[in-house]
Amino acid sequence: SQTIHQWPATLVQPVGSPLSLECTVEGTSNPNLYWYRQAAGRGLQLLFYSVGIGQISSEVPQNLSASRPQDRQFILSSKKLLLSDSGFYLCAWSEEGAGSYEQFFGPGTRLTVL
Amino acid sequence: GQNIDQPTEMTATEGAIVQINCTYQTSGFNGLFWYQQHAGEAPTFLSYNVLDGLEEKGRFSSFLSRSKGYSYLLLKELQMKDSASYLCAVERSNYQLIWGAGTKLIIKP
Numbered sequence: 738s739q740t741i742h743q744w745p746a747t748l749v750q751p752v753g754s755p756l757s758l759e760c761t762v763e764g765t766s767n768p769n770l771y772w773y774r775q776a777a778g779r780g781l782q783l784l785f786y787s788v789g790i791g792q793i794s795s796e797v798p799q800n801l802s803a804s805r806p807q808d809r810q811f812i813l814s815s816k817k818l819l820l821s822d823s824g825f826y827l828c829a830w831s832e833e834g835a836g837s838y839e840q841f842f843g844p845g846t847r848l849t850v851l
Numbered sequence: 852g853q854n855i856d857q858p859t860e861m862t863a864t865e866g867a868i869v870q871i872n873c874t875y876q877t878s879g880f881n882g883l884f885w886y887q888q889h890a891g892e893a894p895t896f897l898s899y900n901v902l903d904g905l906e907e908k909g910r911f912s913s914f915l916s917r918s919k920g921y922s923y924l925l926l927k928e929l930q931m932k933d934s935a936s937y938l939c940a941v942e943r944s945n946y947q948l949i950w951g952a953g954t955k956l957i958i959k960p
Contacts (some may be wrong), residue, residue: 773950780855780938781894781951796947827893839884840948841892 739764743828743843750850756815758846760828763809768830770811770838772803775825787811788833823850824833853877855951859887862957871924871954873939881942885913885924888953889935897924897937901930926956933960 740763773781783796785803793803804812826846831838854876863869882901886894900915912925936953
């Protein structure tokens with residue numbers, strides 16, 4: 738069966754510090770991978786998605802970046818965090834290919850930038 | 852532009868029925884998802900509608916009208932554990948989902 742891991746679960750970082758959040762998926766090959774951010778009481782905002790190794794599409798221009806160094810690994814990074822980067826970060830995966838596939842979410846990382 | 856509207860919050864009584872509405876205006880439409888999200892947790896899949904009509908799955912049903920840009924999630928025989936946020940998401944004609952802000956459902960005894 739497929740599982741998705743995210744870490745850390747919670748993170749408190751000062752403004753201006755770097756960020757690295759990691760997501761890995763097990764039990765599937767060549768999944769589509771997604772990074773979302775959810776601000777308190779808000780919907781999910783798609784940040785990045787990837788359909789394969791090294792293929793990253795950005796939805797919202799900001800100080801975040803993503804990388805997919807391996808098939809089932811997706812990393813969200815920032816060189817300098819802003820206060821507005823606080824939120825609940827969710828990684829998700831779906832089956833390979835375009836189509837109407839359910840997205841499966843990781844447990845999320847709650848980031849607080851002070 | 853992309854727009855998905857849901858009520859912010861609803862309250863219902865244990866054992867009752869509640870309908871959560873979602874209206875959307877998006878460029879491209881493949882289908883519509885409903886997800887459940889308990890506080891502090893990740894969303895989990897409830898339903899997916901592609902064609903017009905009602906899809907029933909146990910106590911939960913989801914309805915879609917593509918011509919009206921409208922969907923609803925119907926929850927029957929409400930239980931306390933149904934207290935959660937319910938997210939409506941439209942799948943555009945690519946890999947992406949556009950998400951509503953969610954409806955927080957409060958169940959009272």
